[in-house]
Amino acid sequence: MALLKEEDDCKITAVELGKETSEKYEFYQESLKNCKYISDEWISDLQQSKWQSNQQKKSIAVIENSITFWESQRRKARDAEMLRLEETLAALETKGPVLIDPYLEPRPVIEGLPYKRSVFKPPVKLPILTELQWLSVEKQLSGRPLEEVILDRFRLAVTVKDMLSLFPNQWLTDMIINLYLQMIHHRSIIDNELKPSAVMSTFFYTRLSSGGYSVVKRWTKKLDIFAHNFLFFPIHDRGIHWCLAVADFQEKVLTYYDSMGGKNDVCLNRLFDYLKSEHATKKGVPLADADQWQLVNGERETPQQKNGSDCGVFACQTAEFLSRGSELVFQQEDMPCIRQRMMFEILNQKLLTTETDLSHLKD
CATH class of the missing domain: 3.40.395.10 (Adenoviral Proteinase; Chain A)
Known part of the structure; x- marks a missing residue:
């Protein structure tokens, strides 16, 4: 069996292999055929898995952004409500000026x-x-x-x-x-x-x-x-x-x-x-x-x-x-x-x- 060999002068020549080497090479080629990691299906599955992983990461990012947004809205609503309550309580504690009616005799x-x-x-x-x-x-x-x-x-x-x-x-x-x-x-x-x-x-x-x-x-x-x-x-x-x-x-x-x-x-x-x-x-x-x-x-x-x-x-x-x-x-x-x-x-x-x-x- 002959293999192509690349020489230093970039010329490619045929090299004759011995019987034992030839059998090992054929076994190696056969084992490569049975290896799932270089099969077309494995590569396709890898690409599909990578696409699904990217989609999952995008979904997680969308959910995290949504959580961040609504948490921010909740804090704003809470702060606005607290401000309104404080203003209301402050107003209730303040009594407006009352003009005294000289003809009115307030009862105790x-x-x-x-x-x-x-x-x-x-x-x-x-x-x-x-x-x-x-x-x-x-x-x-x-x-x-x-x-x-x-x-x-x-x-x-x-x-x-x-x-x-x-x-x-x-x-x-x-x-x-x-x-x-x-x-x-x-x-x-x-x-x-x-x-x-x-x-x-x-x-x-x-x-x-x-x-x-x-x-x-x-x-x-x-x-x-x-x-x-x-x-x-x-x-x-x-x-x-x-x-x-x-x-x-x-x-x-x-x-x-x-x-x-x-x-x-x-x-x-x-x-x-x-x-x-x-x-x-x-x-x-x-x-x-x-x-x-x-x-x-x-x-x-x-x-x-x-x-x-x-x-x-x-x-x-x-x-x-x-x-x-x-x-x-x-x-x-x-x-x-x-x-x-x-x-x-x-x-x-x-x-x-x-x-x-x-x-x-x-x-």
Whole structure:
């Protein structure tokens, strides 16, 4: 057998191989044929494996970039929320200038309730929605335009957007607060075990503050507030924080409930002046025993919120609990469940704490 040999002068000559060498060479060639590492299939598999590896690396890079981006967005959202909360708390700690009215004689304001509130109905455990109840809420809201009116009750048109304000970390709209308070009022009418409760609109105190009694005296044309045991005033303090003031005509106490622990002597005196003016105008005589009334900052009695978005829920629940004579046993940790419950209650017109169905009532 002859092999080609390259000489130093670059000439190629044939070299004769011996029999033994020839057999070894043929064996070597045969072994090369059986070697997978130089086969066309192995090279193709190697190229495919390398391509898959590159694709996997690209996918990992895309996922890592996505994680980095959303983590950055989360930090920005958290920082923005913390800044908003700090600004809100700072605003709440700042009291605006108040001009002293020489004709106004403010009554002394007491800190804390001056009496033990009588509880004529024992507190109940907070209702928690079942899975089916929550699914019914999601079904009623899904796929609807934000501005669509989903409920029209008590001359209040509630939109999908209003309902979405009951989702976590959202500020309640005026419409939600007004409708929920109306449900509390109408429950007290049909439930003989509850004391009658009247409610004012979320816009009432703002108008009273800006225009005085003459601006709001017609708001109760068809309502005798003195025929009720409780009168609830939702207060939008400085336009950024919901509180609740409650006139208890039986105990002769006007109380201010602030879930951030604030006090508001100006509000209490203004509301008490309203009660006196309303009684003199509608009844024709001064408010009886006006000097026996007590004005109370009830921050010690009020459950405290731990964020900047649940104040409206706290105000609504304070009214709901007080209207049935219950102690204020809810707290911040209950807010997610309470928000869900309020959504179900509004959409189904049923207050679950007393299982009172309002859906059959006429507006």
